[in-house]
Amino acid sequence: MGHHGLVETALIDVRTGSRPVTDITDAVLRFCHGKGDGACLVFVPHATAGVALMEVGSGSDEDLALALESILPRDAEYRHRHGSPGHGRDHVLPAFISPSVLLPVIAGTPTLGTWQSVVLVDTNADNPQRKVRLSFLPG
Amino acid sequence: MGHHGLVETALIDVRTGSRPVTDITDAVLRFCHGKGDGACLVFVPHATAGVALMEVGSGSDEDLALALESILPRDAEYRHRHGSPGHGRDHVLPAFISPSVLLPVIAGTPTLGTWQSVVLVDTNADNPQRKVRLSFLPG
Amino acid sequence: MGHHGLVETALIDVRTGSRPVTDITDAVLRFCHGKGDGACLVFVPHATAGVALMEVGSGSDEDLALALESILPRDAEYRHRHGSPGHGRDHVLPAFISPSVLLPVIAGTPTLGTWQSVVLVDTNADNPQRKVRLSFLPG
Numbered sequence: 001m002g003h004h005g006l007v008e009t010a011l012i013d014v015r016t017g018s019r020p021v022t023d024i025t026d027a028v029l030r031f032c033h034g035k036g037d038g039a040c041l042v043f044v045p046h047a048t049a050g051v052a053l054m055e056v057g058s059g060s061d062e063d064l065a066l067a068l069e070s071i072l073p074r075d076a077e078y079r080h081r082h083g084s085p086g087h088g089r090d091h092v093l094p095a096f097i098s099p100s101v102l103l104p105v106i107a108g109t110p111t112l113g114t115w116q117s118v119v120l121v122d123t124n125a126d127n128p129q130r131k132v133r134l135s136f137l138p139g
Numbered sequence: 140m141g142h143h144g145l146v147e148t149a150l151i152d153v154r155t156g157s158r159p160v161t162d163i164t165d166a167v168l169r170f171c172h173g174k175g176d177g178a179c180l181v182f183v184p185h186a187t188a189g190v191a192l193m194e195v196g197s198g199s200d201e202d203l204a205l206a207l208e209s210i211l212p213r214d215a216e217y218r219h220r221h222g223s224p225g226h227g228r229d230h231v232l233p234a235f236i237s238p239s240v241l242l243p244v245i246a247g248t249p250t251l252g253t254w255q256s257v258v259l260v261d262t263n264a265d266n267p268q269r270k271v272r273l274s275f276l277p278g
Numbered sequence: 279m280g281h282h283g284l285v286e287t288a289l290i291d292v293r294t295g296s297r298p299v300t301d302i303t304d305a306v307l308r309f310c311h312g313k314g315d316g317a318c319l320v321f322v323p324h325a326t327a328g329v330a331l332m333e334v335g336s337g338s339d340e341d342l343a344l345a346l347e348s349i350l351p352r353d354a355e356y357r358h359r360h361g362s363p364g365h366g367r368d369h370v371l372p373a374f375i376s377p378s379v380l381l382p383v384i385a386g387t388p389t390l391g392t393w394q395s396v397v398l399v400d401t402n403a404d405n406p407q408r409k410v411r412l413s414f415l416p417g
Contacts, residue, residue, distance in 0.1 A: 007178075046254075052372065055369055060356075063370050094193050098192070116377070146382070218341050219333075237331070
C-alpha cells in the first residue's frame with residue numbers, strides 16, 4: 001500500500017490565443033524547481049487539446065499545424081457539430097496527441113533533451129484561455 | 140531510493156464487442172475512490188489497443204473511428220497478416236494511440252476535464268473481451 | 279507533500295542505426311528487475327524520436343514505418359529545414375508518437391501483454407546513437 005500523502009499539484013493558466021502550439025516549458029520548469037527527484041505529470045483537462053514534446057522556434061510548430069490539417073482536415077465531415085465549423089476535428093485531436101505526458105525530474109529539473117520543449121497543442125481557437133495541471137510524483 | 144511498497148493495482152475486464160471506442164471512465168473512478176492523492180495509470184496489456192481521453196456521446200467516437208480508417212486504412216497492404224483481413228492495421232494503432240495514460244488524482248478523484256472520458260480504443264473486433272490494468276501511484 | 283528521495287534512474291545507450299523501430303524491451307526488463315512494485319518511465323530525451331508499445335518481429339514494425347511515410351511524408355514541404363532532406367518530418371513525429379511512456383511494474387516486472395514490446399521509434403537516420411532514460415516510480 002503506498003503512502004497517501006498530499007500530492008504537490010498546481011493548475012496553471014495558459015493563454016493560447018489562436019496559436020495551435022503554445023510553449024509552456026518555463027511554467028513546467030518553475031513548478032519542478034526545488035521539488036527533488038521524481039516525475040512531473042503535465043495534464044490538460046480539456047477535450048480538444050494535447051501536450052507534446054518537440055522543438056519550437058525552428059518551424060516545427062508550423063509543420064505540426066500543417067500535419068494536423070492534412071491528417072485531420074478541418075473541413076472534413078464530422079459527426080460532432082457543436083461549436084464553430086471544424087470543431088469536430090478538435091475533438092479527435094487528443095486521441096492522437098494525448099493530453100497527458102510524464103517527464104522525469106532529477107534534483108528539481110525535468111531531464112528534457114536539448115531540443116525538447118513542452119507544448120500545449122490546441123487547434124480550438126474559440127477558447128483561447130486554457131488550464132494545465134502540473135503534478136509532482138516523488139521518486 | 141524510493142520506498143518499495145506494494146502498488147495498488149487491479150486488472151479489470153472490459154467488453155468492447157465490435158465498438159472501436161469503449162468508455163471505461165466509471166471503472167477508473169471506482170478504482171481511484173478512497174485512494175487519496177497521486178496518479179492513476181491506465182494501461183492496456185494488448186498489442187492492438189490504445190487508451191484515449193476524449194468526449195463521448197456527441198459523435199466524436201464515430202469521428203475517431205473514421206479518422207483511423209482514413210489514417211490507417213483497414214484494406215491497405217500490411218506485412219502483418221495474421222488474423223482476419225485488416226488486422227495488420229490494428230497492430231499499428233498503438234504506436235499512435237498509446238496503451239498507457241496517466242491521470243492526476245486528488246482526494247480519490249481523477250481531475251478529468253468536464254468533457255473528458257477515459258476510453259479504450261480497439262479496432263480489433265476479433266477479440267471483444269479485453270483487460271485493462273489500473274495502478275495507483277501515490278503523490 | 280511527497281517524500282523527496284532519490285529516484286532510481288538510468289540513462290542507457292541505444293544503437294538505432296538506420297532502423298526506424300528498435301526493440302529496447304530487454305533493457306527495460308533488466309532495469310526493473312529487483313525494483314519491486316511501481317511504474318517504469320521510459321523517456322527519450324531527443325526531439326525526433328518516440329517510444330511505442332507494439333508487437334515486433336511479425337511485420338508490424340515495417341507497417342509502422344510505411345504508415346509514418348504515408349501520414350508524415352518525408353518529401354513533403356516542411357518549414358524545419360536543418361539537417362538532411364526529410365528531417366522536417368522527423369521533428370513532427372514526437373507529437374504523434376510521444377517520447378514518454380509509463381509501464382506498470384509488479385515485483386520488478388513490467389506487466390506487458392504477451393505481444394507488447396517496448397520500441398524506440400526514430401526516423402532520423404543521421405543520428406544512429408540514442409539515449410533513453412529509465413526511471414522507477416515506487417507504488
